[in-house]
Amino acid sequence: MMHSLQVPCTKENLKEIRYFVENALNRYEISAEDVYFIKLAIDEICANLIIHAHHCNHEDLIEVKIKNEGDTFIFEIHDQSNDNFNLLEYKVPDIQQIITNKKSGSMGLILVKKIMDEIELERCEGHNICRLYKSIPQANR
Amino acid sequence: MELLIQNEDNFHIISIIGDLDASSSVIFDNALEEAISAKAKNILIDCSELNYISSPGIGAFTSRLEECNQNHIQLVLYGMSPKIENVFKILGLDQLIVIKKTKEEAKIYANDAQFTSPLH
Numbered sequence: 001m002m003h004s005l006q007v008p009c010t011k012e013n014l015k016e017i018r019y020f021v022e023n024a025l026n027r028y029e030i031s032a033e034d035v036y037f038i039k040l041a042i043d044e045i046c047a048n049l050i051i052h053a054h055h056c057n058h059e060d061l062i063e064v065k066i067k068n069e070g071d072t073f074i075f076e077i078h079d080q081s082n083d084n085f086n087l088l089e090y091k092v093p094d095i096q097q098i099i100t101n102k103k104s105g106s107m108g109l110i111l112v113k114k115i116m117d118e119i120e121l122e123r124c125e126g127h128n129i130c131r132l133y134k135s136i137p138q139a140n141r
Numbered sequence: 142m143e144l145l146i147q148n149e150d151n152f153h154i155i156s157i158i159g160d161l162d163a164s165s166s167v168i169f170d171n172a173l174e175e176a177i178s179a180k181a182k183n184i185l186i187d188c189s190e191l192n193y194i195s196s197p198g199i200g201a202f203t204s205r206l207e208e209c210n211q212n213h214i215q216l217v218l219y220g221m222s223p224k225i226e227n228v229f230k231i232l233g234l235d236q237l238i239v240i241k242k243t244k245e246e247a248k249i250y251a252n253d254a255q256f257t258s259p260l261h
Contacts, residue, residue, distance in 0.1 A: 014162055014164060015162070018162075036193075044196055050163075098203065099204075103200075104203065108195065111196060111228070
């Protein structure tokens with residue numbers, strides 16, 4: 001089964017994205033804590049794109065797709081922008097540096113990397129896909 | 142998100158109700174800045190009705206932490222759910238930000254720790 005949601009790139013739509021992720025995951029009897037953290041990781045990626053790549057332009061769209069393959073959940077975030085930021089290459093500073101430099105965005109990336117098992121980025125002619133993988137064995141649900 | 146702001150003795154209490162995310166963190170940050178500017182001695186953050194927090198919300202705390210320490214203001218969070226506390230723990234912030242279970246514990250800590258920084 002695939003779940004999909006497309007919304008304009010505004011910060012106000014982050015709540016709708018979280019609601020969509022929660023509803024989709026609740027079909028799989030995943031623990032409330034896992035749902036919370038997955039929702040957080042998707043929110044962090046989407047907020048980063050909406051704010052930094054799209055400058056909250058409501059005419060731009062962002063799409064979240066959720067697929068389940070056995071024990072693995074695949075989350076895809078699709079958008080169209082020319083933002084060159086590569087979160088895979090970004091070296092996250094330590095937490096004390098983040099506090100001193102007041103860069104909360106870096107905390108979001110720490111959370112995504114700690115919550116998700118694997119992150120992939122795909123770029124093709126202005127269409128970007130950020131793919132996040134999370135394994136949740138059925139026995140743990 | 143809604144904020145409920147009240148003063149009890151020498152405690153400035155900000156209750157966060159709802160989701161503290163990228164769209165609401167600025168409102169909370171403004172409330173925190175106002176409390177610091179007003180030279181509140183003890184700022185307590187009631188998280189008992191905080192439903193969700195993401196990095197911009199956490200950033201509102203961390204960006205004001207040094208300012209609070211420099212001004213000898215005790216910033217204490219209390220009443221957060223285990224899920225939200227785990228977000229702080231994942232980031233290692235439970236070692237840098239004071240988190241207490243109840244308002245009473247938060248008040249006792251703030252009174253005892255007056256003029257000492259949690260970072261020292």
